[in-house]
Amino acid sequence: MIEVRGLSHSFGEICALDNVSFQVHPAEVVSILGPNGAGKTTLLNILAGILLPDKGEVFLNGIDVLKNPYQAKKITAYIPEQPYLWGKLTGLEFLLFIKKVYKSEIGIEKIGEIMKEFDIYDYRNSLIETYSHGIRQKLLFLTIPIINPKVILLDEPLVGLDPKATIKVIDLIKEFSQKQSSVFISTHIVSFAEKVSSKVLIIDEGKIILEGNISEIKQKHASTLEEIFLKETQKNE
Amino acid sequence: MKVFSLKLKIFLNSLASPSRPIKSFIFAFLGILFMTGIYLWLKRIFTYIVNVPFFGEAILIRFLSILIFISGGIAVLSTVISATATIYTSDELKMLLPLPLSSDEIFLAKMFEAFIYADWMIFLLSIVVAFAWRSIYEIGVFEILFCGISLVFFIFAMSSIGVFLSNILAFLFPTRKIRDFSVVIFAILFGGIFFYMKALEPEFLLKANAFENFLEYLTHLKFSGTLLSPFRWLAMLFIEISKGNFSDAFVLFLVLFLFFLFFFSLSFFFGSKTFLSTTTRINARGAGAGIYQAKLPGKKEKIFMWREKVLFLRNSEQVSQVAILLILITIYLVSVWRAPVWDIPSVKNLLTFLNIGGVCLILSATALRFIFTSICLEGRGLWIIFSSPILPEKILKLKFYYFLKYMGVSGFILGILSGVCWKASFEVVLITAVITLISSLTITSLAFYFALSYPVYSTTNISRMESSYGGVLFMISSVFYIVFVLAVLAYPALWYFTGVLFRGAVERKFTLIFFAGFFLISLGIVLFLFRRGVKIFTSRWHRNLFIAHQ
Numbered sequence: 049m050i051e052v053r054g055l056s057h058s059f060g061e062i063c064a065l066d067n068v069s070f071q072v073h074p075a076e077v078v079s080i081l082g083p084n085g086a087g088k089t090t091l092l093n094i095l096a097g098i099l100l101p102d103k104g105e106v107f108l109n110g111i112d113v114l115k116n117p118y119q120a121k122k123i124t125a126y127i128p129e130q131p132y133l134w135g136k137l138t139g140l141e142f143l144l145f146i147k148k149v150y151k152s153e154i155g156i157e158k159i160g161e162i163m164k165e166f167d168i169y170d171y172r173n174s175l176i177e178t179y180s181h182g183i184r185q186k187l188l189f190l191t192i193p194i195i196n197p198k199v200i201l202l203d204e205p206l207v208g209l210d211p212k213a214t215i216k217v218i219d220l221i222k223e224f225s226q227k228q229s230s231v232f233i234s235t236h237i238v239s240f241a242e243k244v245s246s247k248v249l250i251i252d253e254g255k256i257i258l259e260g261n262i263s264e265i266k267q268k269h270a271s272t273l274e275e276i277f278l279k280e281t282q283k284n285e
Numbered sequence: 286m287k288v289f290s291l292k293l294k295i296f297l298n299s300l301a302s303p304s305r306p307i308k309s310f311i312f313a314f315l316g317i318l319f320m321t322g323i324y325l326w327l328k329r330i331f332t333y334i335v336n337v338p339f340f341g342e343a344i345l346i347r348f349l350s351i352l353i354f355i356s357g358g359i360a361v362l363s364t365v366i367s368a369t370a371t372i373y374t375s376d377e378l379k380m381l382l383p384l385p386l387s388s389d390e391i392f393l394a395k396m397f398e399a400f401i402y403a404d405w406m407i408f409l410l411s412i413v414v415a416f417a418w419r420s421i422y423e424i425g426v427f428e429i430l431f432c433g434i435s436l437v438f439f440i441f442a443m444s445s446i447g448v449f450l451s452n453i454l455a456f457l458f459p460t461r462k463i464r465d466f467s468v469v470i471f472a473i474l475f476g477g478i479f480f481y482m483k484a485l486e487p488e489f490l491l492k493a494n495a496f497e498n499f500l501e502y503l504t505h506l507k508f509s510g511t512l513l514s515p516f517r518w519l520a521m522l523f524i525e526i527s528k529g530n531f532s533d534a535f536v537l538f539l540v541l542f543l544f545f546l547f548f549f550s551l552s553f554f555f556g557s558k559t560f561l562s563t564t565t566r567i568n569a570r571g572a573g574a575g576i577y578q579a580k581l582p583g584k585k586e587k588i589f590m591w592r593e594k595v596l597f598l599r600n601s602e603q604v605s606q607v608a609i610l611l612i613l614i615t616i617y618l619v620s621v622w623r624a625p626v627w628d629i630p631s632v633k634n635l636l637t638f639l640n641i642g643g644v645c646l647i648l649s650a651t652a653l654r655f656i657f658t659s660i661c662l663e664g665r666g667l668w669i670i671f672s673s674p675i676l677p678e679k680i681l682k683l684k685f686y687y688f689l690k691y692m693g694v695s696g697f698i699l700g701i702l703s704g705v706c707w708k709a710s711f712e713v714v715l716i717t718a719v720i721t722l723i724s725s726l727t728i729t730s731l732a733f734y735f736a737l738s739y740p741v742y743s744t745t746n747i748s749r750m751e752s753s754y755g756g757v758l759f760m761i762s763s764v765f766y767i768v769f770v771l772a773v774l775a776y777p778a779l780w781y782f783t784g785v786l787f788r789g790a791v792e793r794k795f796t797l798i799f800f801a802g803f804f805l806i807s808l809g810i811v812l813f814l815f816r817r818g819v820k821i822f823t824s825r826w827h828r829n830l831f832i833a834h835q
């Protein structure tokens with residue numbers, strides 16, 4: 049369960065988020081669509097407890113992220129956009145590190161199994177600095193089954209992934225949403241949002257300009273999601 | 286040229302938006318204070334030397350040659366150390382290489398960048414020297430400019446040698462394997478230091494408790510008298526132009542310019558020919574990385590320190606730096622060991638005492654190189670810590686203790702070793718060791734504080750972190766701290782050396798009070814700086830995320 053109320057944040061002059069409110073229920077997958085610079089990454093950083101907002105409240109499963117970040121982070125998996133990883137650790141070491149930090153119950157055999165599933169088992173003992181972008185991304189996705197989170201935050205998850213990995217990621221998202229996790233995804237790829245999520249938010253210049261069920265929105269506007277997205281985000285210019 | 290103008294623009298942009306005006310002001314103030322001190326000291330020496338009857342000028346040339354020799358040596362060394370990172374492994378290359386620029390042009394720009402990073406300190410200090418120089422020779426703006434340009438050519442020639450050496454290193458050992466790299470650096474350093482000991486015989490200087498002995502030392506030196514040394518050319522150029530002999534000065538300038546041209550072209554041609562292939566080979570990452578076996582500690586907190594160690598030990602750049610540091614310390618100790626021993630114990634003990642300053646300086650350099658940069662290197666991976674269910678304050682605390690431990694032990698051991706090398710009495714060795722131990726803790730907290738307040742996340746180039754705003758600020762404040770330590774301890778030291786200490790009860794009490802004061806002040810500094818630093822750091826991170834996740 050993600051609850052966001054009246055969230056605002058600015059970087060100096062730039063207003064990155066302006067009074068944003070929404071909810072993501074358990075077992076729900078919500079995508080936030082928006083052009084570059086709309087404020088998606090800022091929003092996710094706040095949800096992950098990395099950035100403190102100027103104003104507003106965020107609750108993850110009823111835990112106030114701003115007041116009790118420690119508890120909130122325990123149940124959250126966050127995968128940032130093109131993240132940096134410690135290059136001098138091996139893939140396996142990184143996953144074990146995550147296991148320890150989140151006090152996960154998962155066994156080491158299970159970790160090996162999921163690495164095989166994502167085709168990165170052969171890389172487990174080489175340093176992360178030798179990985180290609182896609183392999184790094186896959187490694188990060190493996191932290192999700194290790195953390196076993198109630199809240200999943202993904203920032204542009206498809207960047208750099210091949211089609212096979214994309215399917216794996218979609219499966220993973222569906223698996224965890226069936227386990228009653230709340231999944232919140234930022235993307236600018238409309239077709240992906242349509243494929244995985246039941247609900248979308250469209251954000252532009254820090255404001256949520258459209259919100260609702262994908263099918264309902266399509267019916268109301270009588271056009272594809274892509275067209276609605278382009279139309280809505282151009283209004284402001 | 287395009288690359289130059291681009292870089293200039295980046296630099297000017299960073300100047301145009303000074304983020305913390307008050308702190309910049311303090312920074313400038315401290316810097317000026319520091320330079321004034323050097324100025325006064327130099328002025329005194331210059332006037333003293335010039336006033337020596339008959340030999341004044343000859344001695345001045347030698348003194349200048351030594352200054353120039355040291356600056357040149359620093360230019361070569363610091364270029365060797367930093368050039369590989371600037372030229373071959375900087376992140377910028379990802380942006381520059383795809384642009385329609387010739388590799389010659391990129392290499393040239395990178396080479397100049399390496400020059401500037403290695404030499405800016407020398408140029409800044411040479412301004413001070415110029416001012417001090419004016420107190421003995423009335424020279425005008427033109428002369429100063431002429432000297433300045435000659436100096437730039439000379440220093441750039443030295444840096445060209447440095448770039449050439451590091452190009453050869455990078456060319457021969459592109460895999461950056463720990464062994465190859467540090468072995469070569471070892472060899473170069475040992476060679477350089479052997480030369481330094483042979484040429485300058487620094488232990489002779491230790492005899493100098495008065496200027497007369499210093500002059501004797503200068504006259505004694507055969508090395509700087511060599512006509513064929515560029516150090517001497519530059520020194521003579523300075524003197525000739527100050528006396529108004531322009532024709533002589535001009536000839537010397539031409540000679541120096543040719544010297545520069547030779548090494549610059551050598552370095553440029555070799556470097557630009559091998560630039561592209563070396564860059565690709567150095568940055569190549571591949572199957573050769575080897576297999577690492579995961580062995581992790583059990584506890585959640587310990588695992589962060591495990592990570593700290595692993596990341597450090599697997600980084601060949603860091604490990605080779607430890608090697609360099611160990612060599613430098615050995616040299617320091619050996620030269621202390623070889624110092625003439627006198628029979629008067631109080632003089633010996635006094636020197637041991639001043640030695641505290643030397644040990645503290647070594648500790649500061651260590652802290653800058655490893656503690657300051659460690660926090661900067663965290664930069665892009667900080668999102669992992671900040672999004673994990675762990676208190677960032679706690680991680681910082683663990684990190685702090687980790688460094689305190691290492692620095693404290695190093696401070697204590699260094700204090701003992703250098704005291705023993707001085708062959709000082711038992712009590713003095715012990716006192717020295719305790720003082721260096723306490724100072725090392727304070728220095729650690731200073732490094733921690735300045736790194737947390739002014740971290741550098743925009744680069745992975747370590748020498749750039751060291752010469753950043755925070756790094757320089759740390760070095761200045763730690764020099765001030767060392768001066769403070771020596772000043773506070775001057776009284777008990779004096780008592781001791783006049784032979785009263787450890788005899789009369791009154792002095793013992795006073796000495797104890799002094800030490801307690803010193804200890805408490807240091808402890809206060811340590812706690813205060815740590816708390817402040819952590820607070821500044823976490824709040825700034827939470828507010829602004831100073832960096833993107835790239």
Ligand SMILES: Nc1ncnc2c1ncn2[C@@H]1O[C@H](COP(=O)(O)OP(=O)(O)O)[C@@H](O)[C@H]1O
Nearest residue numbers: 059062064083084085086087088089090829830
């Ligand atoms: N650390 C920062 N400092 C200043 N401005 C920032 C910072 N991070 C983001 N911004 C600005 O905030 C706005 C939103 O950025 P972001 O959340 O990254 O957008 P998105 O992820 O949707 O592309 C942009 O205008 C961006 O320039």
Ligand SMILES: [Mg+2]
Nearest residue numbers: 088089090129
């Ligand atoms: Mg983004």
